[in-house]
Amino acid sequence: MDGSQPHTETPIASQKISLISSPMRAVIRLRRKVRVLKKSRLHLDLPREQSPELIQARFLQRQISLSRTNICNPQMSLFNQASFENSRYFTFDTSVDQLAVNKYRRKKRRKSKMVLYPDSSKKYLPTEQKSKAKRCLLLLIGIICFQILNAIENLDDNLQKYDIDGLEKTMYREVFGQKLAVERTMELLKDYLATHIHNKPLVISFNGPTGVGKSHVGRLLAKHFRSVMDNDFVLQYFVMHHCPDKEATPACQSDLSEKISDMVTRAEIEEKIPLFILDEVELMSLGLLETLSRFFQPNQTNEFLNAIYIIISNIGGSEITKFVLQNVSTDTLHQQRKIKELLGIIQPFLIHLHPLWKSADIIPFLLLEKSHVINCFLEEMMREGLYPDQSHIESLASQLSYYSTGDREYSITGCKQVVAKVNLL
Structure with a gap:
């Protein structure tokens, strides 16, 4: 145990x-x-x-x-x-x-300072990938610019063919006291002659009292276009010469219609624009006016759309005289405003007389002052080979009748009597 x-x-x-x-x-x-x-x-x-x-x-x-x-x-x-x-x-x-x-680390991170780089260091931006579409866009822009430039050059070529710059210089040199009328006429001609494709013919109406330079401008236009084109593409139609008898109106209508149609057709083949100058239109019968108005409509064939019509008449001269005497001004801007007011008065009057003036560009010719009449005397004396004595010219100019308004004097007959006075010397 x-x-x-x-x-x-x-x-x-x-x-x-x-x-x-x-x-x-x-x-x-x-x-x-x-x-x-x-x-x-x-x-x-x-x-x-x-x-x-x-x-x-x-x-x-x-x-x-x-x-x-x-x-x-x-x-x-x-x-x-x-x-x-x-x-x-x-x-x-x-x-x-x-x-x-x-939490402690977050606080520590918040308190951390920003890393600053020296100014001398190089900073590289991220590389941008270039899009291939930009090249196509640049190519398209280049093509459009080239087409625009080509179109502008074509317009300039057309104007050079008719020498519009030379016509403008001639008009300013030889036409006195009608600066606004000349400017408006040249503006319309430049716009129309820049191209050969149009949707209606160009109709210009010269209206004003006697002796102010309407027929003189018509003669200058006819002379210039005959020099740059054949004589076959310019028609000067004077009613007192081509159709003096009013009873022969049907024959005059047929003759005028045939001349216009023939000239327009030939001009279309050669790609030119014909010029029709119709003077003394106030004496035309109603039948002739109806014949003319048919050619002014836009709903026609191509050849009838490419044409220039100059209508010269004294119709509306009394209205223009009254308006000028009531509205006296030397300011160009003020004059342009007054011209617009004047057109508002004349155009309804002309359209009421006949509907053909609905399709016309109305250019009013104003009264000539005494200084303009003196220039007319000077030009005519130099053309005739006479010595242009200034005192003699002033004495000749003072023999004409004038409208007096304020400190201005406007000639009643314009330069109509200048040629007759110079021929008596």
Whole structure:
């Protein structure tokens, strides 16, 4: 029996040592954990009241105290062994620590300063990929610009064919006192002669009192276009010469219609625009006016649309004279406004007389001043080869009749009697 006793006591003693040693090991681990948590709390510098590590440390201290009591009371240690070995008492959740560390890192990152580069350093922008569509767009723009330039050159070529610049210089040099009328006439001719394709013929009506330069402008136009085109494409039609007898109106209608049709057809073949100057229209019969109005309509064949008609008459001369005498002005801008007012008076009067003036661009010729009459005398004397004595010219000009309004004198007959006066010298 004595030999069996020591054998039974040894396992009991080893079991007690193992029971005692396991709580001790737990205590050692808990103390180490507490130290680590304290160090991390000091490192993070968090407030004690809000520190989750402090709460964890207190919990661990409580576990240490429980472990010490278990060491003193082995039976309690045996009873609570299963609870000590349970992972929920000794497995510590580090999510709180991780959150604190992350929060500290975020704050630290926010406080980080921007990296500044020296001014001398080269900064390279990201390379942009060039689109192939840009080349096509540039090519299209180039083609359009070339076509526009070509069209402009073609317009200039047409105007050069008729020498419009030379005509303009001649008109300004030889027509006196009708600057606005000349400007409007040249503007209409330039726009129409710039191309050979039109949707209606150009009809210009010169209206004004006698002797103001309407027929003179018609002669200058006929002379110029005969020089740049054949004589076959310019027609000057004087009613007193071509149709003096009103009883022969049907024959005159047939003759005028045949001449216009023939000239227009030949001009279309050679791609030229014919010019028809119809003077003394106030003497035309109603039948001739009807014949003319048919050629002015837009609903015709191509060859009849490419033509220029100049209608010269004294119709509306009295209205123009009255308007000029009531509205005297030297300002060009003021004169242009007055011309618009004058057109508002003349155009309804002409349309009421005959509907052909609906399709016409009306250009009123104003009264000539005494200075303009003196220029007419000077020009005529130089043309006849006479010495242009200024005092002699002024004496000749004073022999004519004038309208007096304020400090201005307007010639009643314009330059109509200038040629007759010079021929008497």
